[in-house]
Amino acid sequence: MRTFEAGNTILAEAEDSVFLGIVMSGILRVQRTMADGRQQIVGLLLPADFFGRVFERTSGVAVEAATDVTLCCFERHAFERLLSRSPELEHQMFLAVLRELDAARDWMLLLGSQTIPERVASFFLILHRRTTVIEPDMPSRKRRLSVHVPISRHDMAAYLGTTVETISRVIQDMSRRGIIEIHSPQHFGILDEKRLVRCSGREELSIGHRCLADEPHMAVG
Amino acid sequence: MRTFEAGNTILAEAEDSVFLGIVMSGILRVQRTMADGRQQIVGLLLPADFFGRVFERTSGVAVEAATDVTLCCFERHAFERLLSRSPELEHQMFLAVLRELDAARDWMLLLGSQTIPERVASFFLILHRRTTVIEPDMPSRKRRLSVHVPISRHDMAAYLGTTVETISRVIQDMSRRGIIEIHSPQHFGILDEKRLVRCSGREELSIGHRCLADEPHMAVG
DNA sequence: CGCTGTATTGATGCAAGTCAAGGTAAGTGG
DNA sequence: CCACTTACCTTGACTTGCATCAATACAGCG
Numbered sequence: 001m002r003t004f005e006a007g008n009t010i011l012a013e014a015e016d017s018v019f020l021g022i023v024m025s026g027i028l029r030v031q032r033t034m035a036d037g038r039q040q041i042v043g044l045l046l047p048a049d050f051f052g053r054v055f056e057r058t059s060g061v062a063v064e065a066a067t068d069v070t071l072c073c074f075e076r077h078a079f080e081r082l083l084s085r086s087p088e089l090e091h092q093m094f095l096a097v098l099r100e101l102d103a104a105r106d107w108m109l110l111l112g113s114q115t116i117p118e119r120v121a122s123f124f125l126i127l128h129r130r131t132t133v134i135e136p137d138m139p140s141r142k143r144r145l146s147v148h149v150p151i152s153r154h155d156m157a158a159y160l161g162t163t164v165e166t167i168s169r170v171i172q173d174m175s176r177r178g179i180i181e182i183h184s185p186q187h188f189g190i191l192d193e194k195r196l197v198r199c200s201g202r203e204e205l206s207i208g209h210r211c212l213a214d215e216p217h218m219a220v221g
Numbered sequence: 222m223r224t225f226e227a228g229n230t231i232l233a234e235a236e237d238s239v240f241l242g243i244v245m246s247g248i249l250r251v252q253r254t255m256a257d258g259r260q261q262i263v264g265l266l267l268p269a270d271f272f273g274r275v276f277e278r279t280s281g282v283a284v285e286a287a288t289d290v291t292l293c294c295f296e297r298h299a300f301e302r303l304l305s306r307s308p309e310l311e312h313q314m315f316l317a318v319l320r321e322l323d324a325a326r327d328w329m330l331l332l333g334s335q336t337i338p339e340r341v342a343s344f345f346l347i348l349h350r351r352t353t354v355i356e357p358d359m360p361s362r363k364r365r366l367s368v369h370v371p372i373s374r375h376d377m378a379a380y381l382g383t384t385v386e387t388i389s390r391v392i393q394d395m396s397r398r399g400i401i402e403i404h405s406p407q408h409f410g411i412l413d414e415k416r417l418v419r420c421s422g423r424e425e426l427s428i429g430h431r432c433l434a435d436e437p438h439m440a441v442g
Numbered sequence: 443c444g445c446t447g448t449a450t451t452g453a454t455g456c457a458a459g460t461c462a463a464g465g466t467a468a469g470t471g472g
Numbered sequence: 473c474c475a476c477t478t479a480c481c482t483t484g485a486c487t488t489g490c491a492t493c494a495a496t497a498c499a500g501c502g
Contacts, residue, residue, distance in 0.1 A: 032330045038334045169483080393451085445501085461485090467478105
């Protein structure tokens with residue numbers, strides 16, 4: 001069980017990863033960096049999500065703490081031996097990676113074909129969906145209408161493939177149009193869910209059905 | 222063993238997939254479509270690649286023939302039973318999906334952080350790398366300098382998250398600048414590989430090391 | 443031949459990036 | 473308690489990369 005402060009690197013891009021594990025609290029970002037410094041976040045890991053690369057010394061992605069985090073860590077080789085001994089466990093890992101692949105492809109659609117406002121709306125809806133599953137102890141009225149964005153504008157931009165300025169403008173605009181309300185930079189209320197869905201460019205189906213929001217994720221970082 | 226003509230749908234987005242298999246010849250595109258018709262290709266499958274979704278009735282992606290194709294098909298449930306009986310085979314599938322996840326994330330970086338000219342250059346380099354592995358019978362001099370783009374401009378645009386017009390302009394421009402030469406709309410020569418790599422915005426490392434080009438892929442479509 | 447689908451080229455407009463300047467809030471030290 | 477810093481977010485003015493719209497070129501083919 002280890003803790004990291006926001007901003008710390010858990011696994012570097014080229015580094016040999018010696019451990020892997022599960023997020024207990026906080027948020028991890030899985031990201032790739034280009035030679036000139038441009039960064040793209042390719043996954044966010046919430047509590048209960050798995051991080052780390054099995055069966056490979058290194059993956060091309062870095063895993064960093066987006067907030068203060070506590071992780072439950074295992075030694076990689078020991079975990080791999082466990083997997084070899086337990087086909088059932090490996091099967092479950094397999095299914096998780098398949099889901100993660102779906103999520104990655106969903107995100108490719110977002111990055112390749114959606115406008116920035118659509119991406120922001122999608123992000124809100126996905127976050128809303130995931131976090132309401134994770135925190136089921138809130139009063140249901142409140143829960144249905146509020147979104148907590150657990151990361152900075154900078155990370156949001158790196159995740160959505162845009163810039164902080166554009167993110168800011170889009171959010172303010174959605175608020176001005178009465179689609180959402182801004183309680184604080186990280187807390188929002190959804191005033192018009194129907195319209196938010198329409199803004200996202202997605203159908204009820206692909207948001208509600210199978211997407212990033214559905215299950216705990218594998219990082220395989 | 223089945224054949225499909227270019228443009229035919231092998232597996233639709235919402236359809237129950239009853240079979241899966243391996244590409245023998247031709248190219249498959251794995252794609253997602255939005256409500257308003259925008260499409261994003263999330264993967265290309267070359268000969269020897271695997272397509273189809275295991276352990277899931279349907280995935281959110283469609284698999285279509287980008288060219289005339291011949292496929293070696295298996296009945297899905299039979300294949301899944303085979304996997305359950307053979308942990309070793311399932312392990313290999315697992316590794317393949319992990320590689321595919323890496324490739325998807327690589328593509329997320331491309332779609333989220335690279336300019337269109339960079340994407341085109343990256344695509345050329347990746348294609349060059351993959352196809353020279355697949356066709357090792359060419360004279361090595363010729364092989365090192367030529368690229369065959371096996372898909373239409375339309376598919377290229379859908380893969381790179383842009384439009385046919387922009388693709389066309391970028392290619393003509395690279396040719397005018399002496400980086401590549403155009404033999405036919407689908408055949409190109411690489412005149413200045415160093416410069417092409419620089420255009421791609423990637424380092425030698427991430428193109429040569431681990432990326433889309435490395436291994437046969439899983440479609441899991 | 444004209445027809446059809448695919449690729450190129452040109453002109454124009456807009457979405458979003460860039461650059462630069464505030465604004466706000468939390469933390470620090472005198 | 474108040475200046476000062478630092479980090480983050482917002483806002484404005486300007487620029488530009490790329491999409492869009494529209495036209496032309498270039499096959500292959502009935």
